[in-house]
Every structure is written in structure tokens, then in C-alpha cells.
Amino acid sequence: HGGQESTLLALYNSIYHFGGIIVPPGYTDQLKFNDGNPYGVSQVSGASGPGNVGDAELAALDHLVSRVLTVGELLAGSSGGQPAVEDQGANAAGNNQAAA
Secondary structure: OHHHHHHHHHHHHHHHHOOOOOOOOOOOOOOHHHHOOOOOOOOOOEOOEOOOOOHHHHHHHHHHHHHHHHHHHHHHHHOOOOOOOOOHHHHHHHHHHHHO
16 A cells, blocks of 8 residues: 555645645544555556445545544634634734824
């Protein structure tokens, strides 16, 4: 699985660059020991083309989707749906006017 893991980790660099949040499955469920990839979900294809997606991969995908949705709901609820960071320029301008 080394190549699959390396590919996912390399993709993470681009996601970080654009401010994305990574929600890897880790080994948060026993089923992750079946597909063996704590960085995400991946599928092995042979020389003859894509293979069928197995039950272990489908279960891992369901787990990952559930985890992403849960983290998204937690993040959205943590700030009441508002951005967690204020526009510092507008805030600084308001503070300067109040001090004058």
C-alpha cells in the first residue's frame, strides 16, 4: 500500500495550500485494519484495468464519508455557521476610529 499512501499524502500538500482541512480516517474503526490505509480510501488496479471494488473498500469509504460529515457538522456548529476568523483590517479600522 506504500504507493497508495504516498499518493494520498502528496495530494494533501495541494489541499493544505488552498486551506483545506484533511479528515483522514486513521485507525478509528476496526474495519480500517482490513483495507490497511489510515490516510484515506484507495483501490488497487491490475495491468488489465480497474478491478472491482471490494467489500472492505466500500466499508472503508462509508466510514470515511461518515467521519467527514461528522467533522463538518462539528466545525459548522462550533462557530454558529460564521467564519472563525474576523477580517482584521476592518476590525483594526474600527478600533482606530473609536480611539480618535
